Amino acid sequence: MEISFDPAKSERNVRERGVPFTMAREFEWDSAVIEEDVRVDYGERRYCAFGYIAERLFALVFTPRAEKIHVISLRKANSREVKRYAET
Numbered sequence: 001m002e003i004s005f006d007p008a009k010s011e012r013n014v015r016e017r018g019v020p021f022t023m024a025r026e027f028e029w030d031s032a033v034i035e036e037d038v039r040v041d042y043g044e045r046r047y048c049a050f051g052y053i054a055e056r057l058f059a060l061v062f063t064p065r066a067e068k069i070h071v072i073s074l075r076k077a078n079s080r081e082v083k084r085y086a087e088t
Contacts, residue, residue, distance in 0.1 A: 001029060003062075005071040013074060019058075021071040027060055028052045033088050037061070050077055050085045057082050 003024050010021035032051030042063075049060045059081060061073035077085065 001027075002068045003071055004065065004068045010071075017075050019074050019076065021074055023053055023058075024060055024062075024069065024071045024074055026053045027058065032060075033085055046072065050081060057085055 003021070005021040005024070014020050027049070028051045029049075032049045034047050034049040037046040037048050044063050044065075046061060046063050049062065050057060051060065052058070057077040059073070059075050059077045060071065062069045062071055064070070
């Protein structure tokens with residue numbers, strides 16, 4: 001699946017979390033659990049997907065844009081999210 005992202009935001013994510021948005025290209029969509037984020041009106045539909053990149057579970061926040069996945073956030077899933085994913 002093709003992705004897009006803000007390069008400056010990706011660089012900030014690397015500094016803060018050690019994870020570049022380019023890693024989203026390896027996200028395993030087939031086994032992902034995807035939930036729409038309706039907590040706030042963002043002006044566009046946002047989703048949070050939990051899925052694997054290599055052997056690690058990640059949380060990927062994205063919005064569909066022009067037939068691409070636009071990455072908003074990418075981070076390692078925390079222990080609570082790993083447990084919840086395992087229960088699905």
